[in-house]
Amino acid sequence: MRAVTGATTSGELRLHNLLRLLRAAHDRGGEATRSELTRDLGLARGTAAVLVADLAEARLAQERPAPQRTRGRPTAMLGPHPEGPLALAVDLREDAWTIATAEIGGGLTVREEQPHPGNPPEAVLGDLAAAIGRYLAELGPRIVGVGVALPGPIRDGRVVDIPHLSWRDVPAVEMLSVGAPPVSLGNDAALAGLAEARRGGLxxxxxxxxxxxxxxxxxxxxxxxxxxxxxxxxxxxxxxxxxxxxxxxxxxxxxxxxxxxxxxxxxxxxxxxxxxxxxxxxxxxxxxxxxxxxxxxxxxxxxxxxxxxxxxxxxxxxxxxxxxxxxxxxxxxxxxxxxxxxxxxxxxxxxxxxxxxxxxxxxxxLGADATVVGAAELAFDVFLTAAGLTAWQSAH
CATH class of the missing domain: 3.30.420.40 (ATPase, nucleotide binding domain)
Known part of the structure; x- marks a missing residue:
């Protein structure tokens, strides 16, 4: 029944299945074969073949040869496209920040590590916004979202309190939004836990x-x-x-x-x-x-x-x-x-x-990468939705 998916037209159903397949490829770290994803998602082989082709045409994901596990027909894994979506991930600590990009499947590339003075928050976040703007200009429409980990409780896009730095009720999303991709905030500890649950020891x-x-x-x-x-x-x-x-x-x-x-x-x-x-x-x-x-x-x-x-x-x-x-x-x-x-x-x-x-x-x-991996997952959670995929397809 279509009520399970919410899809009411063939186009909506196709988008729903594209999203399921891309999400599964991402969650499996780009290491799952088409046959494994087809089985796990309950798709017909013909349907899966069409969806994989659609993902490649949209530059969302592509197949690459898988290591040969047994004798027989070669297979391929569905993973990131070389021109595909990237999440910009930021780990903002009390004295420095790390900026990285992550691709579908979670592959991480650290782009920058910089110290900062800690105070005032307007100066720290202003400098960080400028750094984010540079990467948006460099990588253009490939950036589908910005995830930022901060060392304090977060509510409604604001930093509630970082007591020892005297940051209170700071409108961080507003201060960091320098382009079209959405900015999402998360507590650093919670995002490190999210990363461990998805890609690490949990x-x-x-x-x-x-x-x-x-x-x-x-x-x-x-x-x-x-x-x-x-x-x-x-x-x-x-x-x-x-x-x-x-x-x-x-x-x-x-x-x-x-x-x-x-x-x-x-x-x-x-x-x-x-x-x-x-x-x-x-x-x-x-x-x-x-x-x-x-x-x-x-x-x-x-x-x-x-x-x-x-x-x-x-x-x-x-x-x-x-x-x-x-x-x-x-x-x-x-x-x-x-x-x-x-x-x-x-x-x-x-x-x-x-x-x-x-x-x-x-x-x-995940060691020292746990928090920045969690920030990337936060950004991908916003992108890997019907609205996110539709926006990507419209822009590409």
Whole structure:
């Protein structure tokens, strides 16, 4: 019945199937053969052949020879077209940004990494808008959307709050929109989790927890590959839960935040180093490097933060019941350098019945690329719609 697809004409049905096929090729990383996609989508072979030809003619995707797995007839994989759509992905951190392009299937090319002063937001976002404008001019209509990851809660196209940088209610979409492609914002931790769910360590996990640690920490609970958004779209601020027993007041306004004990600023605080807003990440890397060399004060700080990190992670596991936990940012390095301390605190914090089969805690499979990959997925989610494909076909 056509009611299932919403298509009421043959043209709408064809567009629906083109979209299904392109989305499946993207989700499979450009590594699925036509026969695999035909089977998985329940298409007739003749229909699939026509759709693949249509995608190639529209420069949306094309087939390339697949590695020969068995003896027999050669096959091909459906992946990116050399003149096909690109997502522009931005990872805007407290002290720098990364700009990359991603093609259908998720293949990533880093184009630029630049430091920025952190404040005022108008200057930072103005410079970033200029950089985005350069890539729109260079790559033209191939850019189908811009996804931007930011280190704070996002609502209605605005940055709600980045306390330590004094960014509050910043109209980021308005400030970054410099051309026709839509600009989409996402929280950096949630987008790192989205990337892990689609292309990394949480792929195929029905309920996964991702924790992204930078100057402090946030994360996402992912159900069937999608981060839960919350009633107002600002869920995942795990760093602002009182999981560590602190009595200090956080920059966010709450007392006892877990972020006071875990993250780049926490590492610096534990060594007695003054925390300069916008520069905690660089300082934390130095602390971790010195801890790796055995410097006593830095080793003690690392162990203190790892203990709080493991205990708080256990609290979230007790409450949320994920099947797996992944870590990105500074969190992955804290875990790797103080695995024993983290593991002990994590296990001790779990309810007894959970200790029999505790959810594994693993570094992000995508490593440092997790957030920018998530930003690319955010842009492709806007493009891979009937409206997005129709706009592409009209422009090409």
């Amino acid at each position: 792929r195929g996990i029905p309920v996964g927890l991702h924790l992204h640690v930078d100057f402090d920490l946030g994360g996402a609970l992912l159900v069937d590959g999608n981060p839960l958004q919350g009633a107002r779209g600002t869920t995942g601020e795990f760093g602002h839960m009182p999981l560590g027993g602190s009595t200090l007041r956080c920059d966010c306004g709450a007392v006892g935040c877990w972020a006071l004990q875990v993250g780049a600023t926490a590492l610096l605080r534990a060594t007695g180093t003054p925390v300069e807003p916008g520069h905690a990440r660089a300082g934390a890397r130095r602390v971790l490097a010195q801890a790796d060399e055995g410097e006593p004060r830095c080793v003690a700080a690392l162990e203190e933060v790892a203990r709080a990190f493991g205990a708080g992670t256990a609290a979230l596991v007790n409450a949320l019941d994920p099947g797996r936990v992944t870590l990105s940012g500074v969190g992955a390095r804290i875990h790797d350098q103080a695995t024993g301390m983290f593991a002990t605190a994590y296990r001790d914090g779990l309810m007894t019945f959970r200790r029999e089969q505790p959810p594994p805690v693993l570094p992000a499979a």
